[in-house]
Amino acid sequence: MDIYGMGIESSCDETGVAILKNGKEIITNPLFSQIETHRLYGGVVPENASRMHLEKMPSMIKKAMADFHATAPDEKISYVAVTTRPGLVGSLLMGYNAALAISHLLDIPVIPIHHLEAHFYAAGIQSVMPEYPFLGLLLSGGNSSIFLVHGPGEIELAGDTFDDAAGEALDKAASLLGLSYPGGPSMEKKARDYRNAGEHLDAAKNPFPRILKSQPSDEFNFSFSGLKTSLLYLKQRNPDLATEEAAYFYQERIIEIIIRNVRNAVLHFGIKRVVAAGGVTANTFLREALEKLAAEIHARITVPPVSLCTDNGAMVAALGWHYYRMGNWSDIKKVSSAKEFI
Numbered sequence: 430m431d432i433y434g435m436g437i438e439s440s441c442d443e444t445g446v447a448i449l450k451n452g453k454e455i456i457t458n459p460l461f462s463q464i465e466t467h468r469l470y471g472g473v474v475p476e477n478a479s480r481m482h483l484e485k486m487p488s489m490i491k492k493a494m495a496d497f498h499a500t501a502p503d504e505k506i507s508y509v510a511v512t513t514r515p516g517l518v519g520s521l522l523m524g525y526n527a528a529l530a531i532s533h534l535l536d537i538p539v540i541p542i543h544h545l546e547a548h549f550y551a552a553g554i555q556s557v558m559p560e561y562p563f564l565g566l567l568l569s570g571g572n573s574s575i576f577l578v579h580g581p582g583e584i585e586l587a588g589d590t591f592d593d594a595a596g597e598a599l600d601k602a603a604s605l606l607g608l609s610y611p612g613g614p615s616m617e618k619k620a621r622d623y624r625n626a627g628e629h630l631d632a633a634k635n636p637f638p639r640i641l642k643s644q645p646s647d648e649f650n651f652s653f654s655g656l657k658t659s660l661l662y663l664k665q666r667n668p669d670l671a672t673e674e675a676a677y678f679y680q681e682r683i684i685e686i687i688i689r690n691v692r693n694a695v696l697h698f699g700i701k702r703v704v705a706a707g708g709v710t711a712n713t714f715l716r717e718a719l720e721k722l723a724a725e726i727h728a729r730i731t732v733p734p735v736s737l738c739t740d741n742g743a744m745v746a747a748l749g750w751h752y753y754r755m756g757n758w759s760d761i762k763k764v765s766s767a768k769e770f771i
């Protein structure tokens with residue numbers, strides 16, 4: 430029997446509502462990004478984010494349900510999965526309340542979802558999930574981590590950032606260079622212009638320090654705050670520094686530590702399956718580097734399409750399907766809601 434499930438995502442600045450068939454096939458996946466509003470402030474303003482979720486959520490649910498009824502008129506939705514942690518509390522509450530309302534209306538369970546875990550299940554949408562265990566590389570505005578994923582709910586942190594996340598480092602660098610928010614795409618564009626000009630791509634000329642250069646090969650951590658500080662000093666010493674050149678070499682250092690950590694983790698754990706996710710994996714320089722690495726170490730590195738790498742409801746519905754089948758989720762209606770937001 431086919432199982433249809435809804436996924437709701439509202440942990441930060443994207444409102445996503447998706448309906449999936451068997452945790453894999455997208456029936457509908459409407460998404461609203463608040464980027465244009467937050468751009469005015471150079472970052473996400475939590476109060477504005479929650480208000481916009483509140484404004485957008487009803488129409489997103491209406492659209493998702495209309496698409497579902499049009500596609501599968503005789504079918505029913507069996508569960509509603511919702512991101513409950515981590516995230517901005519006000520934003521999470523918008524999705525959670527919507528999920529509760531749907532749960533009561535349709536008499537179906539609510540499945541609470543951990544946002545970071547959900548990112549890895551984007552790999553199974555319209556595709557085949559890698560076998561467990563696999564390594565999960567998460568690179569977003571708030572996280573730079575490597576996990577060992579043993580199964581739904583069984584995920585172990587193997588490496589993390591000591592300070593800023595990769596996306597945050599790009600956002601802050603873009604701001605220092607006078608580029609627009611979010612910084613990742615603006616930095617990528619400048620780096621591409623520099624690469625296309627093609628004259629001075631010598632890696633030995635990179636003015637930025639190598640990140641965690643003496644980290645042993647059995648550790649997989651990240652650190653980006655020093656990189657940001659060195660950009661600040663470089664700019665002060667050299668006010669004429671070309672933005673394109675700075676963006677290119679700064680981005681190279683970020684990619685370098687990511688590739689080094691993934692290579693070391695694959696070799697250390699002997700696990701040749703990697704799923705990469707999070708907004709930073711939209712970066713085409715990084716995608717190329719991961720592809721090259723996969724060929725070099727004979728690993729399968731899955732990087733879902735950009736639309737599924739950034740926050741979305743489909744990944745939430747996909748992980749929800751695994752829990753639904755296992756039957757071991759904690760039903761929010763039966764637990765303290767406060768606990769779910771820790």
Ligand code: KG4
Nearest residue numbers: 569570571596611612613614708709712739
């Ligand atoms: O996963 P995500 O969409 O949202 C959360 O952090 O929750 O990630 C957003 C981050 C931002 O820091 C943004 O600058 C970065 O992903 N990003 C990129 C690119 N597109 C978005 N970083 C590098 N290259 C990109 N093309």
